[in-house]
Amino acid sequence: MARRLESNRFVMNTVQRTMRRAQLLPLAALALFFGFPVISMLVRFLRPQDIVDTISTSSLTQVWWFTTWQASASTALTVIIGLPLTWTIARYSFKGSKTIIGLVTVPFFMPAVVVATGVASIVDSPSVAGILWAHVVFNVAVVVRIVGARWALMDPALEDTAADLGATTWRTFRYISLPYIADSLRQATAIVFMFCFSSFGVIAILGGISRRTIEAEVFIQAVRLGDTKTAIALSALQAIVIFAVYTIGTCGTQNNDELTLATQQRTTPRRFRIATAIAVIIPTAIVLAPLVGAIIRSFIIDNAPSLNAYRWLFNGTTESIGINATQTITTSTIFATITALITTASALVIAAARNKRQFINTATAVPLMTSAVTLGLGIIVTFNDGIINWRGERWLIPIMHCVIALPLALRTLDPAVRAIPEEMRQAAASLGASPWRVWCRIDIPLLTPAIKRAAGLSAAISLGEFGATSFLTRSDSTTIPIAIQQLLGHPGDTLTHSAFALAALCVVTFTLALRAA
Amino acid sequence: MKKSKPLIALITALTALTACASSSNTTNPQEVVLVAYDAFTPQEGIFDDFTTDTGVAVKVVTAGDTGTMVSKAILTAGKPEGDVMWGIDNTFLSRAQKADLLTSYEPVDEGDICVNYDKNWFTQRNIPVPQTFEDLTKPAYKNLLVVQDPTTSSPGLGFMLATIAHFGDEEWQNYWKQLTANNVKIVSDWTTAYTVEFSGSSGKGKYPLVVSYGSSPPAEVVYSATPITKPPTGVMESTCFRQTEYVGVLRGTKNEKIASQLVEYFLDKKFQESMPLTLFVFPINKDAQLPDVFTKFAVQPNNPLTIGPDSIEKNRDTWLDAWRAIAL
Numbered sequence: 001m002a003r004r005l006e007s008n009r010f011v012m013n014t015v016q017r018t019m020r021r022a023q024l025l026p027l028a029a030l031a032l033f034f035g036f037p038v039i040s041m042l043v044r045f046l047r048p049q050d051i052v053d054t055i056s057t058s059s060l061t062q063v064w065w066f067t068t069w070q071a072s073a074s075t076a077l078t079v080i081i082g083l084p085l086t087w088t089i090a091r092y093s094f095k096g097s098k099t100i101i102g103l104v105t106v107p108f109f110m111p112a113v114v115v116a117t118g119v120a121s122i123v124d125s126p127s128v129a130g131i132l133w134a135h136v137v138f139n140v141a142v143v144v145r146i147v148g149a150r151w152a153l154m155d156p157a158l159e160d161t162a163a164d165l166g167a168t169t170w171r172t173f174r175y176i177s178l179p180y181i182a183d184s185l186r187q188a189t190a191i192v193f194m195f196c197f198s199s200f201g202v203i204a205i206l207g208g209i210s211r212r213t214i215e216a217e218v219f220i221q222a223v224r225l226g227d228t229k230t231a232i233a234l235s236a237l238q239a240i241v242i243f244a245v246y247t248i249g250t251c252g253t254q255n256n257d258e259l260t261l262a263t264q265q266r267t268t269p270r271r272f273r274i275a276t277a278i279a280v281i282i283p284t285a286i287v288l289a290p291l292v293g294a295i296i297r298s299f300i301i302d303n304a305p306s307l308n309a310y311r312w313l314f315n316g317t318t319e320s321i322g323i324n325a326t327q328t329i330t331t332s333t334i335f336a337t338i339t340a341l342i343t344t345a346s347a348l349v350i351a352a353a354r355n356k357r358q359f360i361n362t363a364t365a366v367p368l369m370t371s372a373v374t375l376g377l378g379i380i381v382t383f384n385d386g387i388i389n390w391r392g393e394r395w396l397i398p399i400m401h402c403v404i405a406l407p408l409a410l411r412t413l414d415p416a417v418r419a420i421p422e423e424m425r426q427a428a429a430s431l432g433a434s435p436w437r438v439w440c441r442i443d444i445p446l447l448t449p450a451i452k453r454a455a456g457l458s459a460a461i462s463l464g465e466f467g468a469t470s471f472l473t474r475s476d477s478t479t480i481p482i483a484i485q486q487l488l489g490h491p492g493d494t495l496t497h498s499a500f501a502l503a504a505l506c507v508v509t510f511t512l513a514l515r516a517a
Numbered sequence: 518m519k520k521s522k523p524l525i526a527l528i529t530a531l532t533a534l535t536a537c538a539s540s541s542n543t544t545n546p547q548e549v550v551l552v553a554y555d556a557f558t559p560q561e562g563i564f565d566d567f568t569t570d571t572g573v574a575v576k577v578v579t580a581g582d583t584g585t586m587v588s589k590a591i592l593t594a595g596k597p598e599g600d601v602m603w604g605i606d607n608t609f610l611s612r613a614q615k616a617d618l619l620t621s622y623e624p625v626d627e628g629d630i631c632v633n634y635d636k637n638w639f640t641q642r643n644i645p646v647p648q649t650f651e652d653l654t655k656p657a658y659k660n661l662l663v664v665q666d667p668t669t670s671s672p673g674l675g676f677m678l679a680t681i682a683h684f685g686d687e688e689w690q691n692y693w694k695q696l697t698a699n700n701v702k703i704v705s706d707w708t709t710a711y712t713v714e715f716s717g718s719s720g721k722g723k724y725p726l727v728v729s730y731g732s733s734p735p736a737e738v739v740y741s742a743t744p745i746t747k748p749p750t751g752v753m754e755s756t757c758f759r760q761t762e763y764v765g766v767l768r769g770t771k772n773e774k775i776a777s778q779l780v781e782y783f784l785d786k787k788f789q790e791s792m793p794l795t796l797f798v799f800p801i802n803k804d805a806q807l808p809d810v811f812t813k814f815a816v817q818p819n820n821p822l823t824i825g826p827d828s829i830e831k832n833r834d835t836w837l838d839a840w841r842a843i844a845l
Binding site for chain 2 (some may be wrong): 014057058059062209210220223224225226227320321322380392394458469474475476486489490491492
């Protein structure tokens with residue numbers, strides 16, 4: 001018996017060892033397509049003087065100022081709108097609360113360009129209000145998910161006792177609830193701030209000519225003005241800001257694993273009042289209005305119901321600006337499929353290799369903190385010469401999507417692999433199953449939901465990716481977000497409505513896909 | 518045998534990679550690809566003769582406005598999206614040269630970027646039409662001018678360069694400060710400015726002054742919904758900046774020979790004579806005959822404002838940066 005167990009441990013290691021060897025391929029690819037371009041770009045082009053210049057040049061000072069204040073305002077609004085909803089969902093169990101969590105989560109997975117298009121379908125002209133709204137729409141889910149998980153853990157008796165002792169609602173929140181959720185709130189705030197600070201898709205649609213974030217400015221400097229030095233200095237400086245925010249946001253917070261468990265402990269049903277109804281309805285309406293708006297506007301032309309927007313999209317009208325919707329949708333679907341396959345397979349191999357948690361955290365955090373535009377910039381300045389002159393190649397786009405999706409897919413799969421009880425594997429092995437059989441029969445079935453989630457997430461990232469794709473897109477590889485941005489970027493009702501139609505198709509597809517999941 | 522599972526995953530991943538790598542090479546020798554800006558609308562069937570003579574079809578791929586087209590092409594210089602590029606102008610030429618974008622190029626057409634005005638708007642209100650750059654900053658012309666962002670639009674860049682040519686390196690920034698104070702409207706591209714914001718064309722917008730071309734008035738006559746004999750718009754001649762467009766062979770093309778033939782075709786009399794009424798530009802080939810409506814209504818000043826390509830290349834970044842600090 002003892003001998004058998006020992007041999008089991010040994011065979012478990014063969015699976016693991018093979019995976020450790022196999023993971024070198026995706027890790028090497030990550031080094032080639034992420035580490036190499038970003039590092040070589042910084043080493044080759046970054047000069048301290050350029051960084052100083054990017055802060056002191058007056059046109060750029062304005063950009064820094066706008067980026068910071070819009071990110072702060074967006075984050076504040078997201079928290080203000082998200083907290084009441086989070087509180088209600090965490091404290092009350094009522095009919096439809098799951099649906100509401102599902103609905104407010106939809107925009108988070110949706111392409112930023114599509115969310116912004118939804119806002120544009122309501123506000124029409126580019127404006128700061130529109131930018132803030134779009135940021136709120138897809139970040140409320142971050143607050144609901146992260147803070148909600150923590151809040152649900154809190155014993156309602158704590159609040160009730162404070163109330164019994166005569167504390168006002170505000171005092172109870174300030175001195176009892178807030179300290180309890182403080183860590184998770186800080187984490188959520190930092191993540192939302194990071195997203196808003198490096199916003200690009202939303203700005204491309206709603207920014208107009210004079211409202212630009214650093215992320216958008218990097219693109220303009222590199223592509224429009226051909227000034228790579230300034231672009232690189234800006235993106236380096238932005239990375240420093242994001243790293244600082246990320247560190248502040250995550251230091252001292254525990255891993256999310258226990259929080260995920262917490263959501264299962266539902267609180268007892270309590271009296272549902274008008275105030276709580278408002279706390280649910282208003283935030284939900286704010287989040288969903290742009291998505292519904294895009295759908296409605298796609299069916300209304302000149303105040304009358306019409307299907308023309310969809311006709312224009314597919315009958316060649318949009319060819320006048322070089323957009324072929326059928327080709328675009330096909331391209332996006334192919335890229336998303338490739339991304340889902342490669343990313344999920346790579347993440348599965350890396351997770352199954354069961355590396356140290358520290359390694360996983362570091363390996364995934366760095367790409368997460370590097371903005372997509374920085375990656376796109378790194379790729380075009382690095383892969384431009386000799387045998388690695390790849391920047392005109394179409395396949396580089398899905399590969400970049402894989403690089404961007406891998407950290408998130410790994411964050412989905414790694415905890416799932418760790419959660420498989422070792423006893424189950426040992427039991428199977430002691431019944432005579434070979435290690436690979438154990439892996440196929442125990443690990444894989446238990447991992448299936450996580451594998452599906454990782455694949456879906458990767459596909460969604462590929463479909464929505466805008467920042468890095470903008471650098472590499474060409475007329476024969478236009479993806480959906482790029483097409484929408486080009487349609488909205490040209491004057492003319494036909495093109496604008498075609499953009500709404502394409503966005504509406506995305507909204508419906510994403511909502512259905514998420515419901516199925 | 519035991520290692521088969523992960524190997525299958527890896528092989529699948531690799532196959533997907535190679536499959537998508539090999540799908541990117543689809544050059545059709547029966548076709549020559551012309552990359553052009555959005556507004557490239559040649560006469561229908563104009564390439565038929567070329568196809569008859571050479572057996573090669575011409576496929577036009579549009580790539581945004583001139584600025585976007587050139588920037589994008591520079592990013593993939595040496596691995597071009599097509600064989601020939603139409604429409605790099607003198608404001609962007611030096612950038613293309615620096616990036617070694619073209620193996621050869623020829624000037625193909627010319628025209629002027631000038632402020633256009635809506636005749637009716639000024640006569641109805643009994644306000645004199647502005648005559649000079651200086652007029653545009655006067656209170657009488659507040660809220661009336663729409664221009665394009667020079668970082669994204671070639672007429673926008675032309676107009677900015679015109680102010681630099683007129684006022685000199687010292688004064689032009691002050692002029693833009695005054696123009697901004699006089700509420701100049703800035704949009705990203707020519708189409709938005711001319712067809713949406715300008716009051717004198719199809720969009721019936723709010724602005725009676727717009728940066729456009731010396732050849733825009735004849736275009737109004739040709740494209741008018743109801744037949745008209747005189748254009749509803751005019752040109753402020755003192756603001757005109759000379760623009761020359763080039764056509765060239767993209768470096769990295771696999772069809773160098775047929776690409777050069779297409780360039781020759783553009784310079785030939787037949788194509789040159791088709792340009793005035795389809796692209797609204799003046800032919801570079803002096804043998805080409807100009808149509809009546811063009812000789813009558815298009816403006817081509819004898820002494821337009823201009824700046825040499827070298828000076829543009831040397832200063833463009835500084836100028837644009839200064840402009841952005843003032844105007845955005």
